[in-house]
Amino acid sequence: MTAGPGAGSPSDTPFSRAVGIEVPLVCGAMYPCSNPELVAAVSDAGGIGVVQPISLTYVYGHDFRDGLRLIRRLTAKPIGMNALIERSSRYYHERMSRWVDVALEEGIRFFVTSLGNPRWVVDRVHPVGAVVYHDVTERKWALKGRDGGVDGLVAVNRRAGGHPGTRDARTLLDEVADLGLPVLCAGGIGTPAGFREALRMGYAGAQLGTRFIATTECGASEAYKAAILRAGEDDIVLTERITGVPVAVIRTPYIEQMGLTAGPIARRLLRGRRTRHWMRTFYGLKSLWQLKRASLDATGERDYWQAGRSVAGITRIEPAGEIVRTFAAAARV
Numbered sequence: 001m002t003a004g005p006g007a008g009s010p011s012d013t014p015f016s017r018a019v020g021i022e023v024p025l026v027c028g029a030m031y032p033c034s035n036p037e038l039v040a041a042v043s044d045a046g047g048i049g050v051v052q053p054i055s056l057t058y059v060y061g062h063d064f065r066d067g068l069r070l071i072r073r074l075t076a077k078p079i080g081m082n083a084l085i086e087r088s089s090r091y092y093h094e095r096m097s098r099w100v101d102v103a104l105e106e107g108i109r110f111f112v113t114s115l116g117n118p119r120w121v122v123d124r125v126h127p128v129g130a131v132v133y134h135d136v137t138e139r140k141w142a143l144k145g146r147d148g149g150v151d152g153l154v155a156v157n158r159r160a161g162g163h164p165g166t167r168d169a170r171t172l173l174d175e176v177a178d179l180g181l182p183v184l185c186a187g188g189i190g191t192p193a194g195f196r197e198a199l200r201m202g203y204a205g206a207q208l209g210t211r212f213i214a215t216t217e218c219g220a221s222e223a224y225k226a227a228i229l230r231a232g233e234d235d236i237v238l239t240e241r242i243t244g245v246p247v248a249v250i251r252t253p254y255i256e257q258m259g260l261t262a263g264p265i266a267r268r269l270l271r272g273r274r275t276r277h278w279m280r281t282f283y284g285l286k287s288l289w290q291l292k293r294a295s296l297d298a299t300g301e302r303d304y305w306q307a308g309r310s311v312a313g314i315t316r317i318e319p320a321g322e323i324v325r326t327f328a329a330a331a332r333v
């Protein structure tokens with residue numbers, strides 16, 4: 001058990017208390033950038049790293065349980081798991097369901113759910129005292145999460161990496177604040193000052209992605225990390241070409257050449273009631289392969305680099321633990 005941040009400290013929030021960590025700072029799940037060493041380093045420094053199961057298994061080649069045990073050998077502190085709960089494929093749902101069971105058996109007590117109804121995860125993990133936070137981009141999804149029994153929300157704003165929302169951080173917090181759930185801020189935080197500001201705004205913590213790619217522990221290629229250091233806020237564009245819904249990426253000649261929108265046929269298939277599940281599965285498989293290749297590829301020929309607008313404040317590759325400590329110190333000021 002961790003010592004905890006101490007009552008009254010800015011890091012002492014309903015989130016840090018519920019999860020048993022010192023700093024309410026999450027290294028969000030990242031396909032394909034979450035590797036065991038990164039997850040462990042963030043947790044070991046007092047934040048919490050979240051395992052992305054497909055990244056752990058498909059990108060980094062670990063059996064799921066063995067991968068969790070590897071992280072356990074690197075840190076005894078709490079870690080989390082991302083459960084993508086969209087039910088568009090039964091095979092995928094069954095696999096996710098088994099992964100949740102294995103995670104519980106291996107002692108994971110923090111789950112971040114994305115897409116879909118989190119009820120089955122809540123029902124599965126609450127009996128052993130685990131906590132579920134649900135990714136939301138607007139009130140509609142927050143209500144669905146609350147009705148599904150989640151313990152908190154991850155408010156994904158318009159500056160986030162991955163699939164960003166459409167609201168700014170303050171508007172989104174205002175939109176969900178009355179639901180009585182602790183809310184984490186996801187999106188656009190690349191500096192200690194940004195973290196402090198989110199806590200002052202009333203967030204119970206923050207989930208970061210992009211900042212943790214530019215770390216010594218992250219398994220992404222050096223070309224990818226260098227592109228994050230170079231990029232400014234205006235270099236981030238949204239493309240539908242990867243997953244069929246907008247994903248934040250760094251603008252590169254390759255991205256420009258591909259264009260940013262899905263073609264007309266793909267669009268029609270993505271909208272159709274009968275075809276959209278098939279289309280999402282297709283995009284899902286295609287993007288898993290493309291992103292894996294691009295994130296590890298040192299040549300930088302196919303630069304599919306996902307990153308959010310927080311790139312603007314990221315100027316150095318640092319050890320992940322150092323980031324957690326610097327952010328925690330800034331929150332205390």
Ligand SMILES: Cc1cc2nc3c(=O)[nH]c(=O)nc-3n(C[C@H](O)[C@H](O)[C@H](O)COP(=O)(O)O)c2cc1C
Nearest residue numbers: 028029030031160161162187188208209210306308
């Ligand atoms: C490369 C990358 C991959 C991501 N993959 C996932 C994912 O698989 N599942 C998920 O729930 N969120 C994913 N996200 C979102 C992050 O967990 C986090 O919420 C987001 O990055 C926060 O915004 P920031 O990048 O501005 O810090 C991803 C983000 C990035 C940058």
